[in-house]
Amino acid sequence: MSTSACKLKVRNLAKNFTLHTLGGVRVHGFSGINFSLPKGQLLALSGPSGAGKSSILKTIFRSYLASSGSALFCRNDGSEVDLATCSESRILDLRRREIGFVTQFLKILPRVSALDTVARPLVEIGVEEAEAKARAEQMLRRLGIRPELFALSPLTFSGGEQQRVNIARGIIAPKELLLLDEPTASLDAKSSNTVLDMLAELKQQGIAMIAIFHDQNKIDRIADICVPVVREQ
Ligand SMILES: Nc1ncnc2c1ncn2[C@@H]1O[C@H](COP(=O)(O)OP(=O)(O)O)[C@@H](O)[C@H]1O
Numbered sequence: 001m002s003t004s005a006c007k008l009k010v011r012n013l014a015k016n017f018t019l020h021t022l023g024g025v026r027v028h029g030f031s032g033i034n035f036s037l038p039k040g041q042l043l044a045l046s047g048p049s050g051a052g053k054s055s056i057l058k059t060i061f062r063s064y065l066a067s068s069g070s071a072l073f074c075r076n077d078g079s080e081v082d083l084a085t086c087s088e089s090r091i092l093d094l095r096r097r098e099i100g101f102v103t104q105f106l107k108i109l110p111r112v113s114a115l116d117t118v119a120r121p122l123v124e125i126g127v128e129e130a131e132a133k134a135r136a137e138q139m140l141r142r143l144g145i146r147p148e149l150f151a152l153s154p155l156t157f158s159g160g161e162q163q164r165v166n167i168a169r170g171i172i173a174p175k176e177l178l179l180l181d182e183p184t185a186s187l188d189a190k191s192s193n194t195v196l197d198m199l200a201e202l203k204q205q206g207i208a209m210i211a212i213f214h215d216q217n218k219i220d221r222i223a224d225i226c227v228p229v230v231r232e233q
């Protein structure tokens with residue numbers, strides 16, 4: 001594999017939390033994380049609860065500041081940006097265009113319909129509204145959301161329905177690097193399968209992904225690389 005195909009190179013990434021409100025108590029997040037993620041591949045983070053998996057995604061997205069190490073993001077023009085140390089304005093720019101985060105739980109504004117919630121990322125990149133809504137509708141149908149729900153706010157939806165809206169919104173206009181925190185955690189087998197099919201299609205389009213799954217079967221089916229995260233004793 002040529003190095004130009006690489007999307008992200010993580011070296012010795014570590015995070016400790018210093019709790020200033022508790023007299024500076026230090027809590028171990030994770031340490032010693034190393035991997036290279038090529039374009040079009042999915043890397044799964046596995047490990048027990050509390051091992052630091054979500055914190056790794058948040059550190060790559062720079063919601064958390066790394067304590068040490070680097071996360072080199074490879075842009076299409078061949079330049080590299082260290083997500084652990086780059087400026088805030090650079091990270092905000094990358095989040096707008098190149099790096100997406102599908103969080104574990106749906107966070108949305110009230111009174112916006114499910115259809116508009118999912119169509120929004122397409123409208124933001126310049127897709128005409130009618131076309132964006134048509135594609136959002138197609139995606140929601142594929143994920144098994146009943147059409148009678150399209151005009152309602154997802155705040156009234158079940159946990160599994162909310163998660164499907166969240167995934168649809170996160171992948172309808174996919175950024176080149178997608179971070180997915182337990183995307184199938186509250187889904188039944190059928191919806192999980194659909195989501196895994198969609199992630200496989202994103203790989204075909206060259207999207208690089210880091211995802212957290214608990215189920216080894218899902219990792220075996222979709223992941224190209226698996227990085228176990230161990231909890232420090
Ligand atoms: N903002 C935070 N402040 C303090 N400790 C945190 C914070 N976020 C995560 N942690 C701690 O880091 C460890 C790893 O958490 P997390 O990344 O959520 O694990 P996982 O996703 O693997 O279950 C836990 O001990 C957790 O309490």
Ligand SMILES: [Mg+2]
Pocket residue numbers: 053054055
């Ligand atoms: Mg987690």
